[in-house]
Amino acid sequence: MNKVFFALTCLVLIAVLSCQNKKTVTINQPDRKWWKEAVVYQIYPRSFKDANGDGIGDLKGIISKLDYIKSLGVTAVWLNPIYSSPNDDNGYDVSDYRNIMTDFGTMADFDELLKGLHARDIKLVMDLVVNHSSDEHDWFKQSRSSRTSPYREYYHWWNAERGTPPPRYSLFDVNHDAWRYDLLTKAYYLHYFSRKQPDLNWENPKVRKEVFDIMKFWCDKGIDGFRLDAFGFAAKDTTWPVYPKGYEKDFSKYYALQPHLHDYLKEMNQEVLSKYDVMSVAEGTGNTNEDAHNMVDADRHELGMAYPFEGVDIAKPEGYSVLHFKQVFSKWDNVFADKGWLSVFLANHDQSRLVSRYGNDKPAFRELSSKMLTTFILTMRGTPYYYNGDELGMTNAGFTDIKDYRDKATLTEYQHQINIKGDMKLFMKTTEFACRDNSRTPFQWDGTANSGFSTGNPWIKVNQNYTTINAAAQESDPNSILNYFRKAVKLRHDNLVLVYGKYTLLDSENPDTYAYTRELDGKKILVLLNFRDHAAAAKTGIDLSKAKLLISNYNQPSSDGSLKPYEASVFELQN
Ligand code: GLC
Ligand code: CA
Numbered sequence: 001m002n003k004v005f006f007a008l009t010c011l012v013l014i015a016v017l018s019c020q021n022k023k024t025v026t027i028n029q030p031d032r033k034w035w036k037e038a039v040v041y042q043i044y045p046r047s048f049k050d051a052n053g054d055g056i057g058d059l060k061g062i063i064s065k066l067d068y069i070k071s072l073g074v075t076a077v078w079l080n081p082i083y084s085s086p087n088d089d090n091g092y093d094v095s096d097y098r099n100i101m102t103d104f105g106t107m108a109d110f111d112e113l114l115k116g117l118h119a120r121d122i123k124l125v126m127d128l129v130v131n132h133s134s135d136e137h138d139w140f141k142q143s144r145s146s147r148t149s150p151y152r153e154y155y156h157w158w159n160a161e162r163g164t165p166p167p168r169y170s171l172f173d174v175n176h177d178a179w180r181y182d183l184l185t186k187a188y189y190l191h192y193f194s195r196k197q198p199d200l201n202w203e204n205p206k207v208r209k210e211v212f213d214i215m216k217f218w219c220d221k222g223i224d225g226f227r228l229d230a231f232g233f234a235a236k237d238t239t240w241p242v243y244p245k246g247y248e249k250d251f252s253k254y255y256a257l258q259p260h261l262h263d264y265l266k267e268m269n270q271e272v273l274s275k276y277d278v279m280s281v282a283e284g285t286g287n288t289n290e291d292a293h294n295m296v297d298a299d300r301h302e303l304g305m306a307y308p309f310e311g312v313d314i315a316k317p318e319g320y321s322v323l324h325f326k327q328v329f330s331k332w333d334n335v336f337a338d339k340g341w342l343s344v345f346l347a348n349h350d351q352s353r354l355v356s357r358y359g360n361d362k363p364a365f366r367e368l369s370s371k372m373l374t375t376f377i378l379t380m381r382g383t384p385y386y387y388n389g390d391e392l393g394m395t396n397a398g399f400t401d402i403k404d405y406r407d408k409a410t411l412t413e414y415q416h417q418i419n420i421k422g423d424m425k426l427f428m429k430t431t432e433f434a435c436r437d438n439s440r441t442p443f444q445w446d447g448t449a450n451s452g453f454s455t456g457n458p459w460i461k462v463n464q465n466y467t468t469i470n471a472a473a474q475e476s477d478p479n480s481i482l483n484y485f486r487k488a489v490k491l492r493h494d495n496l497v498l499v500y501g502k503y504t505l506l507d508s509e510n511p512d513t514y515a516y517t518r519e520l521d522g523k524k525i526l527v528l529l530n531f532r533d534h535a536a537a538a539k540t541g542i543d544l545s546k547a548k549l550l551i552s553n554y555n556q557p558s559s560d561g562s563l564k565p566y567e568a569s570v571f572e573l574q575n
Pocket of ligand 2: 052103
């Protein structure tokens with residue numbers, strides 16, 4: 001018998017035998033990873049803390065708040081892009097990948113920030129924006145200069161003598177047209193996002209090498225991971241097929257995970273990711289569960305963690321179905337039950353506020369529902385991501401005047417709606433609820449002017465409720481959302497079962513509550529959540545009389561599954 005095969009069989013046998021004694025899965029050592037056990041805190045640098053009074057958050061501002069970040073108990077920070085950028089899309093249009101945006105500071109500030117995080121045992125994950133660059137990047141300037149430029153093939157060009165290119169939908173273009181005509185060389189270039197965000201041509205090995213070198217540059221500086229922005233779109237079908245009418249309603253079905261994407265990811269893994277102890281997570285996951293799984297199946301050597309959108313897309317202005325919510329999260333857990341790894345999140349910089357979308361931001365329920373959602377995020381399997389300000393229960397600003405909005409997508413869509421004589425009332429209503437500027441208003445540090453964010457004039461208005469909702473007020477209140485968040489983070493760190501344990505949905509047809517267990521190595525935890533503003537009962541059939549309460553957002557939590565409005569109670573069950 002082949003020796004390797006024999007050794008493997010023995011290992012499997014040992015694993016099976018040792019598992020037979022236990023009721024639940026044992027985590028193999030090699031499967032444990034720091035990034036699976038991490039709690040990720042997402043910082044939107046522009047809005048976090050302004051140190052020099054120009055109204056824009058900056059790296060020195062983040063540095064001044066490192067002790068606050070540490071006090072949360074989070075173990076990794078994901079920073080939205082901080083590279084040089086003309087800021088057409090708040091840094092998602094990079095003009096120099098090896099430099100820091102002037103608004104944010106200098107490379108020396110960055111080094112200090114990284115050192116300060118590491119000194120506190122917090123990892124740093126950078127946003128990697130390489131589906132596109134800025135049109136002000138040197139590569140694009142060269143590429144556009146002539147048809148024979150050595151950089152021409154760094155981007156996608158369609159020469160005008162071929163006629164108009166087959167339609168492609170752009171998210172941030174006033175005409176939704178992803179092809180932009182450039183007079184200089186009489187050709188169109190492709191931009192899935194804004195005109196100032198031309199798409200890079202990943203078919204070109206030189207582009208791939210440039211990106212891998214950039215990644216190595218940051219890894220050599222000591223960063224701990226990458227979040228790959230819009231990467232599902234990086235590979236294109238460059239035979240440029242004509243898509244059926246109406247394709248734009250479901251454009252990601254046509255754009256995402258085109259041929260070669262997995263090849264690019266494998267190459268990235270081989271060239272960069274495998275050489276460093278870094279986490280890697282791609283925004284979006286393609287069209288199917290299988291796509292998502294293939295990206296992060298450890299045996300395929302691509303990425304480490306998936307970040308599927310389905311969960312974050314559930315909330316609508318008119319509300320959402322708890323049954324649907326449970327189905328989606330249970331489905332995704334199931335996809336990754338044996339292999340691969342998942343992110344768990346309900347908010348980020350592209351969504352409006354957590355409590356306003358998924359909870360209830362009315363004064364009577366804001367705290368309770370924030371705490372309930374926190375409990376959910378921190379007790380699911382997968383790596384939890386928490387967006388800055390949600391730990392205070394910050395709410396949507398809901399600006400009613402278009403002049404208060406800064407978001408590129410909103411401003412171009414506003415113009416588009418005017419051009420097509422759209423329903424502006426409806427547009428504004430949707431924007432008030434869903435616009436991502438809602439989560440980009442300045443962090444509410446205290447009740448002083450501009451919420452303690454800046455001594456200058458903030459680049460975007462502060463939410464007026466900062467006088468009551470702010471970190472300073474919550475620090476001193478043991479029952480605040482902030483202090484609850486800290487407790488819930490600690491609970492996760494103290495209980496490996498919450499990271500790796502098997503997830504089982506209970507009382508699945510209950511339209512109001514969400515109940516599940518997590519199990520690992522004989523330890524069993526029960527999570528009971530009420531998603532409603534009225535009392536509701538979770539019928540789990542579990543006797544709670546001997547259960548130990550681990551955390552609750554009520555002083556007198558449920559003892560029999562009947563839950564108060566937005567109640568969240570977590571128990572350790574006795575065997
Ligand atoms: C991603 C980012 C978003 C950005 C877009 C274009 O979706 O999360 O903020 O606008 O990519 O880079
Ligand atoms: Ca500043």
